[in-house]
Amino acid sequence: MAHDIDVTIVRAFLAVVDSGSVTRAAELLNLSQGAISQQIKRLEEIAGHPLFVRAGRRLVLAPEGRSLVAPATQMITANDNLWAALREPPFEGEVRFGAPYDIIGSYTPPILRRFSKAFPSIRVTLVCQDTVVLMSELKAGNLDLALTTEMTCSKGGETLRMDRLVWVGARGGEAHRRMPLPVSFGAEACIFRPIAIAALRKARREWIAVCEVSNMEPVRATLEADLAVAPLLSHSLPDSLEILSDRSLPKLPEFRINLYQAPHAKPAVQAFADHARRCISASLAG
Structure with missing residues (x-):
């Protein structure tokens, strides 16, 4: 039965x-x-x-x-794949997709890989910018859809996952013990920057900026060299870094990974959004 x-x-x-x-x-x-x-x-x-x-x-x-x-x-995943196979036509064209630098290495590759395999005739243009910039580009019509990292979810968006902002440093590193605390931040538009600075000020922890650029490569370089610590999402860390358990570092809040689509999205964009949902849903088991 x-x-x-x-x-x-x-x-x-x-x-x-x-x-x-x-x-x-x-x-x-x-x-x-x-x-x-x-x-x-x-x-x-x-x-x-x-x-x-x-x-x-x-x-x-x-x-x-x-x-x-x-x-x-x-x-x-199997249910969504079956639904897609029944419903998705053989799309062609281009999808303009944006993601912030802090999650582009962790969530974006499986989404792109899965979508490319399902729709090899569709070209995906990837844009990496801070969340604030991505939202502006989406509003201006320069992007079809975007993943963002935010504390809330604005109208028209959907939250795919919750993740906590944490202090991160080199494995076995000493940077978190230095005074003032050396910190690598994103640029002025980085969504994590004002949150981390406010938390440090509230905790009365003196700090100094080591890197201020919205590009994960230089930020990661300063962390791996044990020159600084940084506020990053807990599920987006490379193996070379670790979450710091130092109680002198102030606790940071949870963030949402949100998905936004341009109004009246074409079928190829809707299909890409479905693949993003499935990939991030599959990551929850990790």
């Missing part, structure tokens, strides 16, 4: 896994909190045991829930 699981309850499960709360999961999926709670309850009834436990204000996975993340992600 076949046993089928509604894909919507699996999406709700992964949304709560990513966001840590029913409220945020409801925002991600554009549903009510009651709908999300009911979907999680249905999945737990199928499983026969709770999938989440509460840790303070957050919901975290129970051991039984952790074992479901990988197959749940595979199910969503």
